[in-house]
Amino acid sequence: MAFDTSDTLNRSDLSDELLPGTSLFHGQYRIVRYINSGGFGITYLAKDSLDREVVIKECFSSTFCRRTETRVRARSLSTRDHMRRIVKSFLNEARSLASLKHPNIVGVHQVFEDNDTAYMAMDYIRGHDLLEIVDEKKATLTPDQIVTIAGKLVSAIGYIHGRGLLHCDISPDNIFVTPEGEPILIDFGAARRSAAGEARKFSGLSVVKDGYSPHELYAGGGNSGPWSDIYSLAASLYHAISGTAPENCQSRLSAKAEKRPDPCRPLAGRVAGYPVGFLESIDRAMAVIPAARFQRAEEWQRVLPQPEPKDRKVVLLRRLVPMGAAGEGPARAVIPEARPAPLPVRPRRTFLRGNEADISGLRRVSGFVGAWLVDSATGHVLAAEQEEGLHDHEATMAAAIGLGRAHLRAMELVDDSVEDILVTLGHSVLLIRPLAQSPKAFLCVTMDAETANPGLARVQLRRIAQTIRL
Template identity: 30%
Template sequence: MSSTENLALPTGYQLQDYEIRKVLSSGGFSFVYLARDKDKNTVAIKEYLPTSIALRTDSATVQPNADDVALFRRGLKCFFDEGLSLAKIDHKNIVRVLNFFRANETVYMVMQYERGKSLQEYILGQQGLVSEQFIRRVFGELSNGLREVHTQKLLHLDIKPANIYIRLDGSPVLLDFGSARQALSENLAKFSPSYTPGFASPEQYYDRKLLGPWSDIYSIGATMYSCLTRTSPPAANQRIKNDLLIPAVKLGKDHYSQSLLEIIDSCLSLDYLERPQSVFSLQKALLESKPLPEKKSSLVNKIVLALNKPILMKKTPLQKAAATHTTII
């Protein structure tokens, strides 16, 4: 069975107290399902299944390759430990783990199902610039949750726009903690690197002994930078060889306050000692400094904007459903 599509649990499968409804996402390390619990509540369930070293048998059991049993168990333990740690965190800005259990010779993590869109979708959906007020509010709130994560001795190590979710009420939530993925990817013979180029810190490439809260802070800086540019910054390993990153203070000087741009640049320092050393210090800087006042539009600009504004058509029920969806990676 080589196709990863055939490895997913089928619709209607009864997984202990949960009924599988559909696959939300799949990757090299896990599947995420939309499911329903015994009280008919909708949840998301993440299943540990590294497809390059394990397969699902006809009975739904996950079976590692004979040569990869030790590696599979190592990742499984990290996944289980991650679930234990996240289950202790009850914070509105961190994906809520409701339950985790063993079944089918693997581990499952049951998470709260969120409605909204990813920050990546939000950025790409903006016709103009992402406002400074939005950036400060979202990352100020997100810092509350990340502080709690670091208190639990956890690092995220894959913060990026796709892993930050904006709920319908505008509040952000951080998704996809991948400690099992991080552990397995150290075996580069079988796994590609688990970090995301442009958002991963230099120490994720070169010296993992230097990893710390400042590594997640680099990723926060890269994510804020992407709010300015609508794209990812250059990868850290390329920056070390030839740093072509245009500083935020230069890139956004006409649209954002100097203080915000300096915060972003400090987070993106290649030297981890030059970054904010804690999420608290980053959050304090975001909340203390004042944003640049929004420029008032002239009458001419208002008329131009009004003429260029698209006509809003009444949405059909199908369009409404498509406009609001949920993805947990």
């Protein structure tokens, strides 16, 4: 998998991986250390040209490849063509991932070729995969947490399917959970494109995992579709809830054909602590016959328990009304272009009720100082979050907003697009992200440079940005 789940390992007994300090892509990335490897790739912790931590996944299959210094070669003439197909498949996977922008899907920064193979640079996030959490007791997941994780992952696969893709390799080891409890779906190495009701494999890497793959993925030309990912996700959740992997779907199908009891016991009626209907929905999603499952993720989402709204103090931002303008109605707070006049102290949390602009989730980023949702054209503050007891918070806010607007104007001059901008300002780190769905607005978060984790902050900022509707 593509994330760090352990402390630094001593890899002196292996020779396939790149050595620390190796430069990639004309010096844009530098390998820090090996993380792990799988059947078709090796992953590393690296730093980019801005000294930010990223994960680099390298296309490398030890079965078909060997390394000569940094370059990757086929092991023999007989494996050369197969190696080329693997590299092509890897690039397909990377490009598929790069096109997906969802808070619960791993983000890809860049796809490139070097050393006669292919690479992709991805978000670096600490945590553990679901298999480690359950089997190795890395953490304890409560029923409420599992219900929340399920809702987010069903949303993620619905997003994937809506873009004509199938994952086809969902399993507990491909579901990563951050320390904050956010599930991240990773590893699209077996992905397929789906169009007009027919699924066409495009990666060339067939993956079947007993216990998690539905029976239609075992046979070439099987009738795979969104219902196949639905089965695999349900089977992964089954493992998290019951503590054991479900029975192989082929065995279940044989039992059904022979009119024997299903060897996979349903969850409903034997596990306590879950909302009414939740376990029943997993049992249905794991039906052996595809037609008996949910056919689309949206169908499953509709029967899942909806999260309870959190109680929070809501205060609408108002613009200061100067003397003699008492007839003016309330408006959004305005930050002047330069040397802002002192503004009144704002409450700790504020957001606009009607516009779904709740940015309080940004308070979870390391080193949090303040966060603001801003109209880039006018400087209006649409929502704000800031640490209690912060000195000179108005100056900090004005500086952050001014920098954000200036950078976005600079990007417009060169007619370029940007996902986010990282600025170091004295003892502070500022992260700015334009809203894709509302180009005239942007989010910015200020962090203390000593404790900030820009990589994790990027993920949280992207996640919050995607929830905002203006």
